[in-house]
Amino acid sequence: MLRERTVRLLYGSRVEAVYVLGTHLWTDVYSAAPAGARTFSLKHSEGVMVEVIRDGEAEEVVTNGKQRWALSPSTTLRLSMAQASTEASSDKAPQSLPMRGSGMLKVPKRKEISLDVDADRDGEVEKNNPKKASWTWGPEGQGAILLVNCDRDTPWLSKEDCSDEKVYSKQDLKDMSQMILRTKGPDRLPAGYEIVLYISMSDSDKVGVFYVESE
Template sequence: MSLQRILRVSLEHPTSAVCVAGVETLVDIYGSVPEGTEMFEVYGTPGVDISTSPGVRDQEHADTGRWCFDAGLQIVVVMNSPSNDLNDSHVQISYHSGQEPLAYAVLYLTCVDITLDCDLNCEDRRDSGFVDKRQWVWRSSGYGAVLLELNCDDQDNCDRHVRCLQDLEDMSVMVLWTQGPVALFDDHTLVLHTSSCDTKWARVFHACGDSCPSCPAGGGLSFPTWGAQALDSGPAQGNQQVNAISIDQVLSNENLISYNKFVQSCVDWNWEVLKRELGLTDGDIIDIPQLFKMERRKAVAFFPDLVNMLVLGKHLGIPKPFGPIINGCCCLGEKVRSLLEPLGLQCTFIDDFTLYHKLHGEVHCGNIVRRQTFSFRWWNMVP
């Protein structure tokens, strides 16, 4: 499943973006709105399909491409054919007060067609059009998904490790088909993503060395349950290599324990400052479990930093900690739930391990939230 992107346009300069054929893209028309706007009009060049979400029932407005300015209306853009040149299509948004145009915003689009195929029968068949994956339905009642065979021929005797080129050739060669302007691919890189919980079922391997084939290969490692997810091509993550660490290993690591005692002393010092300056008490502070390690003389999160969450009203987007599993549940996640949900907050844990955590960030670092401002201007506050 593709993630739906949001593109923001500007009144000050044109915006350029790349879209994937057949994938819906939301266009944010509210980021730069001239004062006095009553209606807006959207026009797209041939090949650009424009609709609204939710759908507009007013047929007259839908036919003319002009709508009343409503903060709940979203513009959805889809291109179904790849571009011939960079920025060869565009969407123009005009803001109106009555019949008078107030300002214009232009979004230039380059469309690329991307298909990830797999020679699942090892027949050296790599033509991109012999299956239509748009009709596939995932999960146990679905149909069309690729089933990768286990790498367990007689020679390697069910060895789970890829030790030689022959092991790689046992697998299903994967081919990425792209169609679009040649110049677009000069600064774009292929990244394949498998969720961390599915790396025990299937992985993507690539041979190293000048004499090895350049195509990646997909292979099954063990028989999955129907809880296994799909392998997607995407703009973010790579093949995750996560080493499991036991509780005993953590408790026996004297350097880690010593360093976290030092970090806790720093946290305690900050608590005292906050309580003194803001008049807080111990009851105003919630302890969230977290371990740290030292890298380059800095403290970084040992597991995804639970405190570095995204707050959306009563909804919390919290980095998934991948803590020890006790009675079928992550004990760290359950501890956080027990602390925050009694306050009327809803906790949702998000896997950001490769996207942000490994780059020393978390969910909060990778998102910008547009919030409703306070009516009172804080800079006028007198202590």
């Protein structure tokens, strides 16, 4: 499950963050405001959706920056986006505070990440199949299943493929239950960022990572 993230604003400075589609970025305007500030306004790129959360109630922000909100400890911002970036530094959400200047939250890259399985058991690994989040037993069920790899794809081996844990060919690999990690967005993440695929210790002996260059 993707985690919600909080980005800390610095008054008078530009703060950069990487956004993962399907999540929210949260930020606290009140803590970043200069002494004496009473209100703030927002202006953001069209690709960014910004909501002002006050006492648990959400209000969507238009892009023109004309509206002002009162600063209070219970006011936070929630940011989200609908599609991945095609280039770096493409979206911004500047905030304006009276008296001494402004701050800016810059989202340099939006990354779409999807870990997919054959959730409806038709032999195809579809992207973001809604059935992959649950598992149902039976012939009309849903959710990934583990295949039994008991054929012999390597002719010069005398035993079936299931006799050891080695994978000798692409044909042997295709007999396994596939998970595909799909990403969409800029080719590179900014310095200091990385994508980590976490696997529990109990499942670590059941999962392998393969990079297949061609069919």
